[in-house]
Each structure stands twice: as C-alpha cells, then as structure tokens.
Amino acid sequence: MIRTRFAPSPTGQMHIGNLRTALYAYLIAKHEGGTFILRIEDTDRSRNQPEALQGIYRGLALAGLEHDEGPNKGGDYGPYVQSERLPIYQEHGQRLVESGNAYYCFCAKTEKTDDDEEASYTEVTRDPCRNLSPEAVAEKFSQGIVPVIRQRIPESGSTTYDDLILGSITFENNQLDDQILLKSDGFPTYNFANVVDDHLMAITHVVRGQEYLSSAPKYSLLYEAFGWQPPAYAHMPLIVKEDGSKFSKRAGDPGFEDLVRMGYLPSAILNYVALLGWNPGTDQEIFYLEDLVKVFDFHRINVSPAKFSFDKLNWMNGEHIRLLSPEAFHALALPYYPESLRNLDLERVSALIQLRTEKLTEIPAMVAFLAELPAYELDLFESHKSKSSLESSRKVLANTLPLLENMTEWSNTALFEQLKAYAQESGQKVGTVMWPIRTAVSGLAFTPGGATELAEILGKDETLKRVRLALSRLES
RNA sequence: GCCCUCAUCGUCUAGGGGACCAGGACGUAGCCCUUUCAAGGCUAAGACCGGAGUUCGAAUCUCCGUGAGGGCACCA
Numbered sequence: 001m002i003r004t005r006f007a008p009s010p011t012g013q014m015h016i017g018n019l020r021t022a023l024y025a026y027l028i029a030k031h032e033g034g035t036f037i038l039r040i041e042d043t044d045r046s047r048n049q050p051e052a053l054q055g056i057y058r059g060l061a062l063a064g065l066e067h068d069e070g071p072n073k074g075g076d077y078g079p080y081v082q083s084e085r086l087p088i089y090q091e092h093g094q095r096l097v098e099s100g101n102a103y104y105c106f107c108a109k110t111e112k113t114d115d116d117e118e119a120s121y122t123e124v125t126r127d128p129c130r131n132l133s134p135e136a137v138a139e140k141f142s143q144g145i146v147p148v149i150r151q152r153i154p155e156s157g158s159t160t161y162d163d164l165i166l167g168s169i170t171f172e173n174n175q176l177d178d179q180i181l182l183k184s185d186g187f188p189t190y191n192f193a194n195v196v197d198d199h200l201m202a203i204t205h206v207v208r209g210q211e212y213l214s215s216a217p218k219y220s221l222l223y224e225a226f227g228w229q230p231p232a233y234a235h236m237p238l239i240v241k242e243d244g245s246k247f248s249k250r251a252g253d254p255g256f257e258d259l260v261r262m263g264y265l266p267s268a269i270l271n272y273v274a275l276l277g278w279n280p281g282t283d284q285e286i287f288y289l290e291d292l293v294k295v296f297d298f299h300r301i302n303v304s305p306a307k308f309s310f311d312k313l314n315w316m317n318g319e320h321i322r323l324l325s326p327e328a329f330h331a332l333a334l335p336y337y338p339e340s341l342r343n344l345d346l347e348r349v350s351a352l353i354q355l356r357t358e359k360l361t362e363i364p365a366m367v368a369f370l371a372e373l374p375a376y377e378l379d380l381f382e383s384h385k386s387k388s389s390l391e392s393s394r395k396v397l398a399n400t401l402p403l404l405e406n407m408t409e410w411s412n413t414a415l416f417e418q419l420k421a422y423a424q425e426s427g428q429k430v431g432t433v434m435w436p437i438r439t440a441v442s443g444l445a446f447t448p449g450g451a452t453e454l455a456e457i458l459g460k461d462e463t464l465k466r467v468r469l470a471l472s473r474l475e476s
Numbered sequence: 477g478c479c480c481u482c483a484u485c486g487u488c489u490a491g492g493g494g495a496c497c498a499g500g501a502c503g504u505a506g507c508c509c510u511u512u513c514a515a516g517g518c519u520a521a522g523a524c525c526g527g528a529g530u531u532c533g534a535a536u537c538u539c540c541g542u543g544a545g546g547g548c549a550c551c552a
Contacts, residue, residue: 044550046551179549209546214481244545279490281490283500305546
C-alpha cells in the first residue's frame with residue numbers, strides 16, 4: 001500500500017513549488033489507490049504562522065487534492081502536527097545518543113539568518129562535543145547548560161543514496177556535518193522530525209524539491225542508525241522564473257491563491273504545474289486531476305529545472321475556460337461584470353466572451369464598451385479587408401438605420417438576415433455592411449462578437465442610439 | 477571556498493546508439509475560414525553548450541571544460 005504525504009510548514013500561502021510537490025505526492029499515491037496524508041511541520045517556533053494553516057487547507061481544497069489523513073481528518077498515525085509530537089522526537093533522540101549515533105552538544109549557537117547571504121563557509125569540521133566523556137557530559141549538565149543533540153556522522157567513508165528520479169548519488173562522509181537533531185528548545189529540526197515521522201507514519205514515497213538533496217545522505221545514515229527501511233525518495237527539479245532565478249515568495253512571485261486571484265482557474269494552474277517537470281509521454285497537454293491520476297507515472301518526472309511561463313499558462317487557462325460548460329463559465333464570469341451591466345442579458349454576454357477569454361480578470365475591460373460607448377476616432381470605420389471606408393460607412397449606416405428602426409424581432413439571427421439581405425440587394429459584401437455597424441455599436445477595433453451579436457445584447461434603443469451618433473459624426 | 481545536481485528550438489518538452497537533414501506544445505510570422513477580434517485549420521522560422529574519446533555509427537555512453545541551479549543554520 002502506497003502512502004505519501006504533503007508536509008508543508010505553516011509559514012504562508014501555498015506556493016507553486018508546494019503545489020506541485022503536493023500534486024505529485026497525491027498522484028503517486030492515488031495512481032496506485034494509495035493514501036495521501038497531510039502533515040504539518042511547525043517545528044520552527046519563530047516562523048510559525050497559525051493562520052497559514054487555513055491557507056494550506058484552502059489551497060489543497062482549491063486544487064482538489066483531498067487528503068485521507070491529517071490534522072483535520074484524523075487517522076491512525078496521528079497526531080499529524082509535529083508540535084504535538086514532541087515526546088516522540090525526544091525519545092528517538094535519546095535512542096540515538098544511547099546507540100552512539102548522536103551526541104549532546106553544549107556549544108553556543110551558530111545560527112545563520114536569512115539575509116546572511118555572504119556568510120563565509122569553511123570546511124566541515126567535527127564538533128568538539130563529539131568526543132566528550134560521559135563525565136564531561138554530566139559535568140555540563142550539572143552546570144545547567146541545555147544541550148542540543150547532534151547526529152554523529154562517520155569519520156570516513158562515503159554514503160550512497162538512491163533517488164527515484166536522479167538515480168544513485170554518493171557523498172563523502174567528511175562533507176556531511178553533524179547536523180542538529182533536537183534543538184535546545186526541545187523541538188526537533190526539520191531533518192530529524194521528517195525522518196522519524198515518515199517512518200512512524202509508514203510513508204512509502206517521499207516527494208520533495210531538489211533543494212533538499214544534500215540532506216538526503218544524512219537521512220540514509222539516520223535510517224541506518226535506527227535500523228529502519230527508508231522510504232523511496234523522489235527529488236523534484238526546481239521551478240524557476242523566466243529570467244532563471246528562483247520562483248519565490250520573497251521576490252514577490254505569486255502563489256497559488258494569487259494566481260487564482262489573477263484570473264486563472266485552479267484546474268488550469270494544476271494542469272500547467274503538473275507539466276512543469278513531468279510529461280505523459282504522449283502529445284496530450286490538457287488534463288484534469290482525475291486524468292492525471294490515471295496516467296501519472298513518476299518515472300517520467302524530469303531532472304532539470306523548468307521555467308514558469310505565463311505565456312503557456314495563459315493559453316492553457318484559455319483552453320480550460322473553453323472546456324467549461326456555458327453555465328459554469330457564466331457563474332465564474334458573473335463576479336467580474338460591473339454593476340452598470342446588470343440590465344443586460346449577461347448570459348448572452350458570457351456565451352460571447354467565453355471563447356475569447358484567457359483570464360477571468362480580462363472580463364471587465366472586455367465588456368466595458370457595453371455599458372458605455374468609448375470615445376473613438378472616425379478612422380476606425382476604415383477597413384481594407386472589409387472594403388469599408390468613411391464614405392461607404394456613412395452610406396451603410398444611413399441606409400440601414402431605417403431598416404433597424406423597423407425591426408420587429410430584435411435578435412441576432414433576425415438582424416443578421418435583414419442586414420445580409422440589404423448587402424445582397426445593394427451589391428455589397430456582408431463585411432462591408434457589418435463593419436460600420438459593429439464599429440458604431442462598439443467604438444472598438446476588436447470586440448467579443450460580431451455586429452448583430454452586439455446589437456442583440458445592447459438592445460434596440462441603445463443600438464439605434466449608437467448608430468445615429470456614428471452617422472451624425474460621419475455626416476459632419 | 478567546498479559538496480551535489482542539471483544542460484535539446486525564446487519557453488515546456490519527446491528522444492534512452494542507427495527509425496532524427498531531431499517530433500509535439502506555447503509564443504512569433506503568414507495563409508484559410510469568418511458579420512470584427514478570437515477560436516479552429518494549414519504553413520513557416522526556430523535547438524542537440526564546447527572539446528576529446530568509445531563505436532562501423534552518438535542528441536543518446538565516458539571524460540574534461542564551460543554554463544546554470546541547489547546546499548553547506550538550534551530554517552524548512
């Protein structure tokens with residue numbers, strides 16, 4: 001039985017990298033009918049943001065990645081919040097000290113801060129506390145110094161670690177530092193809690209970013225020290241920006257919920273992110289979550305970093321929008337219509353713009369002309385392709401105005417038939433007739449529909465008003 | 477500085493020794509369709525980082541460069 005987990009730390013909204021990690025973990029499990037677990041890694045008391053937990057739930061729900069076990073779901077392997085598992089880590093830390101695979105360290109902190117980019121690095125050196133005699137340890141304890149517990153890495157030799165997608169990687173042990181397992185505040189470090197919990201929660205496959213690769217051999221050593229069978233690890237290539245730098249919240253790059261606010265559909269974001277570092281081996285590009293569950297194979301995960309392209313996401317979002325039922329699209333579009341449009345048949349408007357919407361946030365600008373005719377230049381009436389000129393436009397509008405005024409049925413088809421008939425009778429191209437009407441009615445070069453479609457939506461009064469205005473401008 | 481990973485069109489990628497004068501998608505350009513613009517259809521330009529090997533044969537294997545990214549915290 002496959003068991004995977006998504007293990008975010010509650011430090012902010014769900015990020016793109018997080019989303020993909022969660023997605024792949026979900027897919028690996030669900031492709032095989034396995035279990036997907038949510039675990040909260042809140043072992044850093046200073047950076048912990050309790051409200052971020054809600055963001056994680058929201059993000060997961062938005063993406064449709066429903067977990068089977070977790071803090072708000074329960075399960076047989078809880079608690080699923082690391083700060084509630086402190087005694088477990090203490091006990092396991094003790095075990096390693098007793099077996100000689102870890103030791104107490106009484107040294108002062110050498111913490112690195114986030115803005116400490118230019119810190120000078122020296123070679124890995126062994127900690128002086130590594131070889132403290134039991135008496136010396138007792139002595140320190142009696143002085144009231146609170147120690148940390150460090151992992152004892154072998155002096156020499158090398159550790160080979162096998163990755164599901166990167167293959168076998170070997171590290172020299174003298175390059176691995178005696179990392180801290182348990183901090184002096186009694187909390188475990190991420191690296192320690194991770195190993196202990198993954199084992200205790202019977203995780204079979206771990207998906208995580210390549211930025212964690214260098215801690216992998218230390219994990220191997222830890223599993224070995226405990227005598228445990230390690231899970232399979234899959235290290236994902238990083239997602240970077242178009243300029244090659246890291247996609248990060250610190251640089252102000254959008255997170256999952258930001259993208260939704262920017263007008264992207266969660267299903268499109270998920271689809272796009274799935275293909276960033278993985279491919280199905282076929283030409284298919286449009287996937288919903290349930291399709292991914294069927295075809296996902298982690299063997300096809302890539303090794304090199306991928307750049308996040310808004311161009312492609314825009315296209316994919318457009319594809320997902322077109323795939324929506326008219327009703328579903330209308331429901332999504334509704335909030336984007338300005339108040340001033342409420343008197344129009346918005347379902348008709350939605351039907352018109354669905355094919356040409358890439359992002360929901362474009363909608364207000366796309367439909368603004370319906371509420372208010374924009375100021376436009378008369379040269380808009382000139383179109384080489386439609387054989388339309390200022391003079392032909394004036395004539396068409398003058399001739400069709402009475403026809404429009406006499407229309408009894410004001411519908412797209414009726415209007416179209418009427419105008420088409422006029423075009424034929426007067427020996428003109430349909431385009432030559434439609435062009436000035438569409439222009440008069442919209443004041444725009446590009447509109448989300450043809451002349452008669454717009455006329456239908458605007459209604460007879462407003463259409464006639466706009467046509468008369470155009471005509472008077474052309475006549476003067 | 478030390479360690480690790482990676483390297484095919486601008487971007488996402490297919491490719492696992494001959495099927496490759498390298499395929500698809502986004503973007504770009506052009507054409508068609510058309511009541512505009514889209515959408516859709518068709519077409520075009522566009523890449524194997526460099527150098528040595530191995531081999532009858534290398535985008536594919538090896539090594540060396542170079543470039544990019546990641547890590548080296550009582551952060552995850």
